[in-house]
Amino acid sequence: MNRRVIAIAILCVGLAALAFGISLGQHELVRSWVQVFSDAYAPFFPQPIPP
Amino acid sequence: MSETEKEIEPAGENDRIWDRIGHRLSQWKKTLLEKSRPHKTLHYWVKKTFEELLTIRVIRFIVGLVAFLVLFYAGIVYVLGYDPLMGTIFSGVAWLIPIFGYIPMPFEMPQGIAQGTSIGFFDIIQFLGQQGIFPYIAIGVLLIVPILVGRSFCGWICPFGFVQDLFALTPIRKRLPSKQWDTRLKSIKFVILFVILFLVAWLGIWTFLGIDEGFRGAVTLPFATAFWATINPASTFFVILPYLYLRGIVSPILTEWNPPFIAWGWPMYLRLGFLVVVLLLALFVTRPFCRWFCPTGAMMGLVSQFSFLTVSRSATDCLGPTCDSPRCKSACPVGIDVMAKPFGPIHDIECILCLDCVAKCGHDSVKVEYG
Numbered sequence: 001m002n003r004r005v006i007a008i009a010i011l012c013v014g015l016a017a018l019a020f021g022i023s024l025g026q027h028e029l030v031r032s033w034v035q036v037f038s039d040a041y042a043p044f045f046p047q048p049i050p051p
Numbered sequence: 052m053s054e055t056e057k058e059i060e061p062a063g064e065n066d067r068i069w070d071r072i073g074h075r076l077s078q079w080k081k082t083l084l085e086k087s088r089p090h091k092t093l094h095y096w097v098k099k100t101f102e103e104l105l106t107i108r109v110i111r112f113i114v115g116l117v118a119f120l121v122l123f124y125a126g127i128v129y130v131l132g133y134d135p136l137m138g139t140i141f142s143g144v145a146w147l148i149p150i151f152g153y154i155p156m157p158f159e160m161p162q163g164i165a166q167g168t169s170i171g172f173f174d175i176i177q178f179l180g181q182q183g184i185f186p187y188i189a190i191g192v193l194l195i196v197p198i199l200v201g202r203s204f205c206g207w208i209c210p211f212g213f214v215q216d217l218f219a220l221t222p223i224r225k226r227l228p229s230k231q232w233d234t235r236l237k238s239i240k241f242v243i244l245f246v247i248l249f250l251v252a253w254l255g256i257w258t259f260l261g262i263d264e265g266f267r268g269a270v271t272l273p274f275a276t277a278f279w280a281t282i283n284p285a286s287t288f289f290v291i292l293p294y295l296y297l298r299g300i301v302s303p304i305l306t307e308w309n310p311p312f313i314a315w316g317w318p319m320y321l322r323l324g325f326l327v328v329v330l331l332l333a334l335f336v337t338r339p340f341c342r343w344f345c346p347t348g349a350m351m352g353l354v355s356q357f358s359f360l361t362v363s364r365s366a367t368d369c370l371g372p373t374c375d376s377p378r379c380k381s382a383c384p385v386g387i388d389v390m391a392k393p394f395g396p397i398h399d400i401e402c403i404l405c406l407d408c409v410a411k412c413g414h415d416s417v418k419v420e421y422g
Contacts, residue, residue, distance in 0.1 A: 003398070004422075007198050007357040014194025021187030027153040030175055030188060 107410040111206070115213035122160070122169065122210055123289075155189045157196040158209035159347045161286035173347040177277055180251035183259035197351045201358035205341060205348050206403035211285035212341055218333035219384070226335050233386050236343040237401065244346035247278045281318060284326040284340060291322065337384035341403060352400035360421050362408060366394035368416030382411035389417055396420055 021027070152169060160171035175189040196204065205212055219225070227233065257263040280286045332339035341348050371390065379389040385401045389408045392399070408417045 003357055004359075007359060010194050010354060010357060011198045014191045014198065016191075017187045018191030018195065021189075021191055024187065026179070026184075026186070026188045029179060029184070030155055030170065031152045 107406045111405060112216065114207050115210075115216065118208045119210045119213050155192050156204075157192055157351065158204045159211050159283070159285045159345060161280055161283055161290050171347055173350060174277060174280060177247065177251050177279060181254040181258065181278075183255045193350060194354060197355035197358055199359060201355040201360045201404045202348065202351050202402060203360065203404040205345075205351065206405035209341075211288065212338065212403075214288065214330075215333045215338050215340060216384075218330055219337050221334055223334050225337060227386065228336075233342075239343050240346055240349040243279070243344065244349045247346060250278050279346060282322050282325055284322070284329045284344075287322045287326040291319075338403070342385050342401070348403070349400075352402075355402070356398045356400060358398070360404065360419070361396040361398060362389075362402065362404065362406070363396045363418050363420040364389060364392055364394050365416040365418060368414055369394065370414060370416070374414070376413045378411040378413065379408040379417055382407040 154169070155172035155175040156169050157172060159173070160169050161174065172186075172189040172192045176186045176193075179186040179189070228236065254263060254266060257266060280290075329340050329344070336342070369390075374390070377390055383389065384405060384407060385403055387397070387399050387401055387408075389397065406419065409419060411417075
């Protein structure tokens with residue numbers, strides 16, 4: 001099969017997986033895992049500048 | 052007039068004619084050179100700067116350094132104790148931290164990174180997979196990024212790749228293993244990848260069925276949540292070493308929040324030993340971790356064979372075995388012999404698109420292609 005056709009097929013599957021994952025809210029799971037560690041450093045994170 | 056003088060006279064005339072022709076030719080050549088020489092405009096100097104100073108290797112180093120600093124921005128803030136960019140136009144870099152947190156990165160970004168800014172997709176696959184959750188977003192990143200840009204994230208952005216490049220700058224002669232050994236060692240990363248995926252799938256199914264407690268208890272929690280992170284030298288470098296440093300010296304917060312995977316014992320010695328081995332190897336071999344051990348790169352390499360972005364060997368320009376300076380052969384940091392590849396796009400699992408071969412080719416016959 002043509003390499004380009006395979007590439008486009010893989011790209012479509014990837015985009016579908018990404019969209020489905022976001023619709024399931026998996027980005028929040030990713031964030032929660034990162035958050036476990038960033039919470040430990042929260043006091044040291046830069047605070048936003050007031051407008 | 053003697054006979055000898057008669058013979059000389061025509062020769063002198065010829066000389067004068069040839070002198071005149073030579074003078075005309077040199078004048079013509081001078082004019083042509085002057086016409087072809089670019090004026091020293093801004094464009095000329097910009098072009099000259101890019102050609103002579105900003106080589107691809109230098110640009111890659113700058114990009115790697117910026118990526119490294121941005122990815123570990125929070126860590127830099129922590130170590131310094133203040134935000135050096137606070138109040139400047141660049142304080143917006145802090146925005147990137149929450150954005151990164153939602154997107155699994157397409158390179159080795161170890162789980163539990165001390166700075167807590169982001170995480171690699173391979174760690175998300177392990178983290179969600181072992182809970183019996185199919186990691187759709189991580190798989191999406193795995194499929195999309197290598198198709199669009201190949202393994203260029205490995206070559207240009209990966210922080211551990213950047214660390215290896217730093218070690219490679221040492222003036223120690225690089226010694227490559229034989230082709231046969233290199234090929235054998237390159238298969239290690241696929242073994243690591245498939246063992247981990249097998250364990251993740253196995254534990255995921257057990258979790259799904261609700262019979263995972265025994266296994267988790269047997270292998271301890273850290274190993275069960277992140278198989279690769281327990282040995283990964285990138286994880287040791289970016290997670291364990293900062294924790295050891297911070298716990299011991301400046302961090303009261305980390306003595307209360309004590310990560311279970313930081314405990315002295317044989318696993319710690321093993322992982323520190325593996326890191327030392329990789330960094331020592333990096334003095335003698337370019338990108339040893341990417342070449343032989345990185346399962347994230349192996350996974351991306353499998354997809355990047357179909358990438359739109361490739362390096363291509365030109366059939367019209369490449370001189371092949373007759374090339375007088377085959378520098379592309381030794382340019383590749385992951386040991387791809389460009390000259391041995393067929394003409395056209397090079398679809399190699401190992402290619403990290405660093406473009407060193409493009410930069411080194413003296414005949415402009417190795418090019419970047421998209422499509």
